[in-house]
Amino acid sequence: MTTTCQLSGATENLTTFAVGPDAPGRAPVEITLTQNLHDQLTGETEVAPNDWRCLNDAMWSENDAVKVVSYRMLHQLKAEGWPQDLLDMIYLEEETLAWAKAGLPDENAVVHLGANGNVLSVGDTVVLIKDLKVKGGGFTAKRGTAVRNIRLVADNAGQIEGRVEDQQIVILTEYVKKK
Structure with a gap:
């Protein structure tokens, strides 16, 4: 495990996050994150948009998995304004862009959000x-x-x-x- 968060650069309270396979039939790729960012990505805590300002630097990483997480999170936060500017600047190779988009929800799908903006699913409490x-x-x-x-x-x-x-x-x- 890397000794720093690959998104924020923080060195404490680290964990891993499985981004998912970069191609069908391959093992999921993991990155190192702070527990706070991990919990926001997994929906365990509410997303705090300002915690993600670190993506301004992270999106330029050489690690494709970091770029994929950056793209997905910027896409999720684009209504905030500043993430849209970063989305306009980010550059991903064709395969990496396809990987990033594969993890995004269908734009035409009906998404149920609770009062805090968390996605609701069948069977939730x-x-x-x-x-x-x-x-x-x-x-x-x-x-x-x-x-x-x-x-x-x-x-x-x-x-x-x-x-x-x-x-x-x-x-x-x-x-x-x-x-």
Whole structure:
């Protein structure tokens, strides 16, 4: 394992991150990261855009796996403004660009995001962040209620389904956070 984070250059609290294989049938390629960046990449913690300003230097690395992670993260953060400028400057060989794009979500796919911007998946557990009056249910789902084993509404990124007080209800994603 490298003794510095290959993105930020930090030397403490390091771990490895599997970027994925660079070609079909090959082993995943690993890079060394701080635990903080690792947790943001894996969705264990909320993404903090300013933690990723290190990509300004990392995207010029000679290591293709570092370039791939840089490209993917810049792509995820491009709504922030500054990452789009870096995306416009980054240069990747054709094979490396294909590898980087292979790990990006389908641009046309419906993506369900919780209140904190984390991607929600089928089977996740979420927590309500405000009291919600359940229409037709005759009760109020209280803030802090855990909703386990959610389902996604296929054609609406703003809605999920879950069971609260033994009733299947539709919940707006803006009122939940991933547990």
